[in-house]
Amino acid sequence: MTMANKSPPADCDWQHQILSTLKRSGVEIIAYVPDAAHTVAIREANEDPDTTAVSCTTEEEGIAICAGAHLGGKRAAMLMQSSGVGNCINMLSLISMCRFPLLVLVTMRGEWAEFNPWQSPMGQVTEQSLGLMGVQCFRAEKANEVVTQLEGASDSAFNGDQACALILGQRLIGRKAWVK
Amino acid sequence: MSILNRRDAVARLLKERKDALVVTGLGAPSYDVMAAGDHDSNFYLWGAMGGAAMVGLGLALSQPGRTVLVLTGDGEQLMGMGGFATIGVAKPDNLVLIVLNNEHFGETGMQPSHTGQGVDLVAVARACGFTSSKRILDETGIEKLCTSMHLRDGATYAEIVIGTDEPERVLPPRDGVFIKNRFRKSLGLASI
Numbered sequence: 001m002t003m004a005n006k007s008p009p010a011d012c013d014w015q016h017q018i019l020s021t022l023k024r025s026g027v028e029i030i031a032y033v034p035d036a037a038h039t040v041a042i043r044e045a046n047e048d049p050d051t052t053a054v055s056c057t058t059e060e061e062g063i064a065i066c067a068g069a070h071l072g073g074k075r076a077a078m079l080m081q082s083s084g085v086g087n088c089i090n091m092l093s094l095i096s097m098c099r100f101p102l103l104v105l106v107t108m109r110g111e112w113a114e115f116n117p118w119q120s121p122m123g124q125v126t127e128q129s130l131g132l133m134g135v136q137c138f139r140a141e142k143a144n145e146v147v148t149q150l151e152g153a154s155d156s157a158f159n160g161d162q163a164c165a166l167i168l169g170q171r172l173i174g175r176k177a178w179v180k
Numbered sequence: 181m182s183i184l185n186r187r188d189a190v191a192r193l194l195k196e197r198k199d200a201l202v203v204t205g206l207g208a209p210s211y212d213v214m215a216a217g218d219h220d221s222n223f224y225l226w227g228a229m230g231g232a233a234m235v236g237l238g239l240a241l242s243q244p245g246r247t248v249l250v251l252t253g254d255g256e257q258l259m260g261m262g263g264f265a266t267i268g269v270a271k272p273d274n275l276v277l278i279v280l281n282n283e284h285f286g287e288t289g290m291q292p293s294h295t296g297q298g299v300d301l302v303a304v305a306r307a308c309g310f311t312s313s314k315r316i317l318d319e320t321g322i323e324k325l326c327t328s329m330h331l332r333d334g335a336t337y338a339e340i341v342i343g344t345d346e347p348e349r350v351l352p353p354r355d356g357v358f359i360k361n362r363f364r365k366s367l368g369l370a371s372i
Contacts, residue, residue, distance in 0.1 A: 028242075029238070029241055029242065052241050054237070054266065055269055056262070056266050057262030057266055058262050060230070060231065060234075061231075061234045062234075063234075064228065064234030064235045064237075065235075067235055067238060068234065068236060068237060068238025068239035069238035069239070069241060069242045070238075070364075071235070071238070071239050071242070072201075072238065072241075072242030072367065073367055074241070074242035090229070091230075093227050093228060094227065094228035094231055094356075097226075097227065097356035097357075098360040099356070099360070100360065
């Protein structure tokens with residue numbers, strides 16, 4: 001059994017719009033911990049000659065990488081799953097103490113139509129946890145709002161100098177096929 | 181052979197920094213770097229334990245034409261063990277990760293760390309694909325590092341074995357926004 005959705009819904013074009021939207025916002029470095037719903041963006045980031053994709057072993061690494069990239073004058077974004085937000089908590093103090101801009105894209109688990117109960121404890125406090133550490137959350141629940149929400153989050157992060165997360169809801173992502 | 185003095189070793193390296201960018205891990209390595217002389221291109225961490233090497237990685241990827249030196253301690257790097265794998269795969273040519281290894285958590289009361297109990301970070305770095313991974317025990321090793329750290333020919337790990345002496349603290353500025361903006365200004369970048 002793999003983690004990938006076997007039959008993604010027909011309206012999953014939003015997954016192809018993530019990297020192109022980030023690039024339009026000037027993002028050149030993508031740090032990530034894999035998640036099924038980030039599959040397309042991760043593949044495209046690795047294949048794109050103008051994007052540096054960094055595979056992290058844990059999400060907090062990506063937070064620090066984004067900070068370092070800003071120090072050096074490049075825009076970076078971090079892709080992760082909701083369960084990884086908990087791994088970032090103390091590292092987010094780096095972002096708030098130095099007022100680094102931050103753009104994190106979080107795919108949700110543990111909310112709509114979840115099969116695995118172990119995803120719920122973190123999934124149900126993902127936004128609260130980010131909020132407690134000073135990260136402003138935007139949400140996308142429908143495919144046709146992903147680009148707009150991502151553009152807004154990116155503007156708030158890099159122009160507004162804020163720590164921002166775009167939460168990609170589980171309903172947007174679709175049901176996960178558990179038995180194949 | 182006498183064990184290397186941390187302040188002398190760091191001062192010697194930074195005397196040869198040229199245009200290198202420097203990131204320090206929290207605790208004694210930050211004091212060592214500050215003692216060698218404050219610099220606009222130093223970014224000192226006062227927290228975010230385990231994050232120094234990853235801040236260095238992000239910086240190295242965004243400034244490929246500059247050498248990036250991360251100076252941190254064994255305890256700080258142990259908290260970011262996965263970072264060895266991340267750097268090994270990312271392969272930044274210009275990143276030099278320098279761990280001052282006193283085999284203890286000095287800041288919290290000198291408790292023994294894992295590196296004094298069989299954990300070999302030089303072997304970890306090598307196994308994770310660093311281009312170079314060395315343990316430095318003497319001044320000759322420091323002199324070689326003064327040159328090799330500017331080669332930018334692959335991710336480098338250098339572990340400097342030091343004693344457990346605790347020199348007088350020389351505290352770097354701890355206003356993170358100030359340090360960040362000063363650092364960016366040294367690269368010709370605006371604060372936002």
